[in-house]
Amino acid sequence: MGMTRRNILSIGGAGLVAAAAGKAWGQSFPFPLNQRYPDPAIEILDPSFAKYRLYASSVEQLATGMRWAEGPAYFPEERYLLVSDIPNNRIMKYDEVNDTFTVFRSPANFANGNTRDREGRLITCEHSVTRRVVRTEKDGAITVLADKFEGKRLNAPNDVVVKSDGTIWFTDPLFGINGNYEGEHEKPEQATTNVYRIGTDGELAAVITDLMNPNGLAFSPDEKKLYIVEWKGTPNRSIWSYDIAVDGAASNKIKLIDAADFGALDGFKVDHDGNLWCGYGSNGALKEEPAQVAGRKAYTLKGKSEDLDGVMVFNPEGKPIGFIRLPERCANLAFGGPKGNRLYMASSHSLYALYVETKSAV
Structure with a gap:
């Protein structure tokens, strides 16, 4: 049985610990995280962001117990959200009607990015082992959409989006085969780390x-x-903008956003006004010289996680206009809910949500 809000509120502290131990996805603290309105976790960096903040809405923790939460995708017909738990090699399901959090698929070939195509089917980037992009049909059958390019295996499909013309676009970095935490260590076969397009003809x-x-x-x-986020951008993580022609050709590469504060840009979504809602956190960069920490010398982070963890919102010109502060680094997010205005945030160990005054551009 999945943990529900009613379950959490009805058990005491000792029972909560036991429940969390018995269920890897049990709640760790009550929600909302802040009791005051407006929620101080929503920071207005530019007056233009004020219209997106709902005064009587606050950040909620919906579930916890994952190892690295990624790839949220919302399905409005059934009102549920899928989210990958990569190191645990499973996809989790949050049912917003019943307020439950359960295993949707395990094993999941270290699934990372997920999205919904125009016919309501699940598209998944299998991050390791199979190293492919697949579609889950309505009857549950799995259709392989891409696993090789020019006769060689893909690297580690990461994130995916479906265009209105039915074409599928995905990134293919090395993360899922770099080690044995988010997948299985393997040698890459591709000479470069690419962005791919699957045409409606399957090419x-x-x-x-x-x-x-x-x-x-x-x-x-x-x-x-x-x-597109470039994870190894120089000198910082960046978001690049490309013009896309009708035939899918990309041109006019421009750096739109530079995470100059040692932030880690990750997954993101665009709202109907063109703003970019970006998963954010520390990029892990260390200071050049050690500092005294608890009586010993240690190399500390250049950017403090507690100042960076959350969701950074940029306008279409790349200016930061808002920040949603979270107690964990946010890797990816998705808009959902009956009205499309509930922001789901997959953040390290947990899933968070916040109602906002906007919705996805899709």
Whole structure:
């Protein structure tokens, strides 16, 4: 049985610990995280962000117990959200009607990015082992959409988006085969880390080949621009903008966002006004010299996690306008809910949510 809000509120502290131990996805503390309205966790960095904040809405923790939460995708017909728990090799399901959090698929080939196609089917990036992009049919059957390019295996499909014309776009960095935590360590076969397009005819094309470990991606509302996170951007993680032609060709590469505060841009979504809602946290960069920590010398982070963890919102010109502070680093997010205005945030061990005054561009 999945943990529900009613279950959590009805058990005491000792029972909560026992429940969390027995259920890897049990709640660790009550929600909402802040009792005051407006929630101090929602920071307005520019007056233009004020209209997106709902005064009587606060950040809620819906579930916890994952090892690295990623790839949330919302399915409005059944009102549930899927989220990958990569190191645990499973996809979890949050049912917003029953307020339950259960295992949807295990094993899941270290699934990372998920999305919904125009017919309501699940599209998944299997991050390791199989190293492929698959579609789950309505009857549960799995259809392989891409696993090789030019006769060689893909690296580790990471994030995925479906364009209105039915084409599927995904990134293919190395994370899932770099080690044995988010997958199984293997040698790459591709010479570059690419962004691919699967045509409606099933043909796979490498659209962008000049990014080092491309990560999250999303289209502008008019789909004329494709935004892509470069994980190994120089000197910082970046979001690049490309013009996309009708035939899928990419051109006019422009750096839209530079995470100059030692932040880690990851997965993101674009709202109907063209704003980019980006998973954010520390990029792990260390200071050049050690500091005294608890009586010993240690190399500390350049950017404090407690200042960076959350969701950073940029306007279409790349200016930061808002920040949602979270107690954990946010890797990816998705808009959902009956009205499309509930922001789901997959954040390290937990799933959080916040109602906002906007919705996805898709």
